[in-house]
Amino acid sequence: MSRYRNVALFLLLAAVWGSAFMAIKAGVEFIPPVLFAALRYDIAGVLMLGYAVVAVDDWYPTTRAGWMEVAIGGVFMIAAYHALLFVGETGPVSSAAAAVLVALSPVLTTAFARLLLPNEPVTASTWLGMFLALVGVVVLMNPDPGRLLTDAVVSKSLVFGAAAAFALGSVLTRRVDGGLPIETMEAWSMLLGAALMHVLSAAMPSESFAMVEWNLTAVLSLAYLAVAASAVGFLIYFDLLDRLGPVEINMVSYVAPVFAALSGWLVLREPITLATVVGFVVIFAGFIVVKRRAVAREVELLGTS
Incomplete structure (x- = not known):
């Protein structure tokens, strides 16, 4: 029963996080993108902090290293990641393409770890995996050499930047290692990231609350992202992280694009392209090359359980 439960929760998490790309795409039509991301994490941060207060003893940072970990998470994993992602999705990039680009994060995380963490050596397989991943990005972007600054290429580049920001933040938080429970780190990072995005949004001439068009699509998109994709999604993530470990839970990044493609096609009528x-x-394939030993261990464990 435990295995079936884990599989069901894994698929639910992939569905929620995958369809989040569709919800972003729908919502940025009516809410300025950076403001939209900030509002999402206003709500999600409060919900996550409430959960942290109930679930863990250390629900707020008490050390300098702890606050440093929160600062890195808020700047890179919340503010930079979501600002770039939401702005990128205002352009001609489909929900599926955005999800595939974000699926780079586990590969980029490994690459940054090998470069920035002293106990993570750079190997030939790391470089090969990175090369394959970047080839996949080029295929996905399908750039025209004569028109490299088209809206589609710029939008996909922003989403790629979002994946890189999240990966870098993941590695830097490991380097600082403030010893915070993951619930505490996520809650305070969400709140800090939301505050930073509000500041950024206020500084942008193209954004203001006056530009928000509150309608059913905007409200549903915001509610879905804040409650389902963020609060509930991270609760499922925490549960599966304890049960499955980081390698298996990383695989959700490669199932989510399937749900992103399906939800984008069903709700927004987005085509699924060969690229x-x-x-x-x-x-x-790049992920498998980089993580081949860890994946092999997980497959062996599944075979013996």
Whole structure:
């Protein structure tokens, strides 16, 4: 029963996080993107902090290293990641393509770890995996050499930057190691990231609360992202992280694009292109090369359980 429960929760998490790309795409039509991301984490941060107060003893940082970990998470994993992602999704990038680009994060995390953490050596397989992942990005972007600054390429580049920001933040938080429970770190990072995005949004001439068009789509998109994709999604993530470990839970990044493609097609009538499919396969191959030993161990454990 435990295995079936884990599989069901894994698929639910992939569905929620995958369809979040569709919800972002729908919502940025009516809410300025950085403000939209900030509002999402206003709500999600409060919900997550409430959960942290109930679930863990150390629900707020008490050390300098702890606050440093929160600062890195808030700047890179919340503010930079979501600002770039939401702005990127205002352009002609489909929900599926955005999800595939974000699926780069586990590969980029490994690459940054090998470069920035002293106990993570750089190996030939790391470089090969990175090369395959970047080939997948090029296939997905499908750039025209004569028109490299098209809206589609710029949008996909912003989403790629979002994945890189999240990966870098993941590695830097490991380097600081403030010893915080993951619930505490996520809650305070969400609140800090939301505050930073509000400041950024206020500084942008293209954004203001007056530009928000509150309608059913905007409200549903915001509610879905804040409650389902963020608060509930992270609760499922925490549960599965304890049960499955980091390697298996990372695989959700490669199932989520399937749900992103399906939800984008069903709700927004977005086509699923060959470049998106091929790019996904090549990026996934890069992940397997980088994580081949860890994946082999997990497969062996599954076979013996």
